[in-house]
Amino acid sequence: MKLREMKSILQNHPNTYPRFELPNGDSIPPNFHLTEVGHVAKNFIDCGGTTRKSEAAVLQTYVANDVEHRLTSDRFGAILDLGKGIVPHDDLDVEVEFDCCVISQYPVTGWKVSSDRLDFQLAIKHTDCLAKDKCGIDDNCEASACCA
Numbered sequence: 001m002k003l004r005e006m007k008s009i010l011q012n013h014p015n016t017y018p019r020f021e022l023p024n025g026d027s028i029p030p031n032f033h034l035t036e037v038g039h040v041a042k043n044f045i046d047c048g049g050t051t052r053k054s055e056a057a058v059l060q061t062y063v064a065n066d067v068e069h070r071l072t073s074d075r076f077g078a079i080l081d082l083g084k085g086i087v088p089h090d091d092l093d094v095e096v097e098f099d100c101c102v103i104s105q106y107p108v109t110g111w112k113v114s115s116d117r118l119d120f121q122l123a124i125k126h127t128d129c130l131a132k133d134k135c136g137i138d139d140n141c142e143a144s145a146c147c148a
Helices: 003-012 073-085
Strands: 017-021 032-045 051-063 094-100 102-114 117-122
Touching: 003 073, 003 117, 017 073, 032 073, 051 102
Parallel strands: 017 117, 051 094
Antiparallel strands: 032 051, 094 102, 102 117
């Protein structure tokens, strides 16, 4: 999901409570705080020698002991607006950072409204070889079978 789309969804559902559904069906606890809006740029070279770049808007969540805390969609949108000076444009993919034993980043892949909630679906990120033709890796190979 692009940042532009997320902002529009939040604006169109101002009286809802955003929630993030993790890939395993659990969700980030509803009392999460949105503690950072960031722009992450990664410049790298793959094993085949091709220089590449990837960028994302990363939203860091934090869960504290204040279990009564609930972030509304309009407040969430206002926090995203604070990132205007950091995030270069709204055409970046959104990833959510969550700390559950280890810090993980999850791409936002979809959303739905249910009663007073606005549920954003999160997906799993996987590593990949970007130069399979140069490394002799078969595209039909399940490299991430360990995560199944």
